[in-house]
Amino acid sequence: MNHPAPNCAAPIGIFDSGLGGLSVLRAVRAHLPAEQVVYVADSRYAPYGQRDDDFIADRTLAIGEWLVAQGAKALVVACNTATAQSIEFVRARLPIPLVGVEPGVKPAALLSKSRVAGVLATQVTLRSARFQALVERHADDLRVLCQPGHGLVEAVERCDIDSPELVELLRAYVQPMLDAGADTLVLGCTHYPFLDAAIRSIVGERMTLVDTSVAIARQLERVLDQHGLRASARDDESPADARLCSTSDGEHLRALAQALLNLEAPVERVQIPSRRTRELESHAV
Numbered sequence: 508m509n510h511p512a513p514n515c516a517a518p519i520g521i522f523d524s525g526l527g528g529l530s531v532l533r534a535v536r537a538h539l540p541a542e543q544v545v546y547v548a549d550s551r552y553a554p555y556g557q558r559d560d561d562f563i564a565d566r567t568l569a570i571g572e573w574l575v576a577q578g579a580k581a582l583v584v585a586c587n588t589a590t591a592q593s594i595e596f597v598r599a600r601l602p603i604p605l606v607g608v609e610p611g612v613k614p615a616a617l618l619s620k621s622r623v624a625g626v627l628a629t630q631v632t633l634r635s636a637r638f639q640a641l642v643e644r645h646a647d648d649l650r651v652l653c654q655p656g657h658g659l660v661e662a663v664e665r666c667d668i669d670s671p672e673l674v675e676l677l678r679a680y681v682q683p684m685l686d687a688g689a690d691t692l693v694l695g696c697t698h699y700p701f702l703d704a705a706i707r708s709i710v711g712e713r714m715t716l717v718d719t720s721v722a723i724a725r726q727l728e729r730v731l732d733q734h735g736l737r738a739s740a741r742d743d744e745s746p747a748d749a750r751l752c753s754t755s756d757g758e759h760l761r762a763l764a765q766a767l768l769n770l771e772a773p774v775e776r777v778q779i780p781s782r783r784t785r786e787l788e789s790h791a792v
């Protein structure tokens with residue numbers, strides 16, 4: 508495939524299995540307001556946390572290639588699950604720089620006083636070799652309590668960030684961590700920062716919540732600088748345009764972007780077929 512060389516004015520591609528990457532988009536727009544962004548929510552196939560490894564790699568590559576074809580100059584894989592599972596595979600196949608996300612075990616190891624920290628993430632992230640290596644590297648004297656957040660991605664995908672049922676589900680995940688003395692909670696999935704108020708209503712000030720979205724925006728800035736790809740500053744200080752795309756109907760993406768990012772933009776419904784989704788669809792017929 509031949510693509511024109513990306514230039515500084517080209518957009519950044521950001522993608523997640525669904526709406527969670529909006530937490531990263533929010534940080535990128537705040538930190539790098541001159542950068543245009545194309546955001547893809549693969550909501551039709553979310554959650555990834557229950558998919559097999561090959562499915563996640565297949566989708567991550569197909570969406571990365573689609574974003575390259577849209578002219579993206581860099582790609583942020585704003586999904587812990589896709590990063591844990593596929594970032595090396597996809598990095599080797601795309602012609603643009605990639606930035607991934609990973610649970611904030613390193614900041615938790617620096618912050619925790621009780622030396623007990625909880626990590627809430629998808630099952631796929633928690634069982635990945637990449638996450639295991641992260642814990643080995645940074646959590647020497649830190650006890651790490653890993654909890655898969657079953658049901659949480661689904662809740663955010665339907666724009667539920669504060670229902671009583673959701674708070675009870677969160678309590679079931681977080682209370683055992685508090686009981687075990689954890690004073691730090693790593694939000695190891697980009698959907699979870701939108702549950703921040705619900706989690707606070709349970710833990711109060713007893714836990715520090717670690718969200719890495721600002722660190723990701725800084726890492727993106729470094730990567731753009733390394734490759735000479737930073738957009739020129741504009742006179743207008745408000746964030747540049749964001750194009751929102753969804754593989755589903757996009758209504759929840761539009762609503763959450765408006766409510767949580769104050770971003771009013773129409774959502775384009777896009778089709779990004781891949782080997783595994785073609786198989787799924789042919790079986791459905």
Ligand code: DGL
Binds near residue numbers: 555629660695698
């Ligand atoms: N936002 C994704 C993550 O950070 C959610 C994965 C999923 O769809 O299960 O892992």
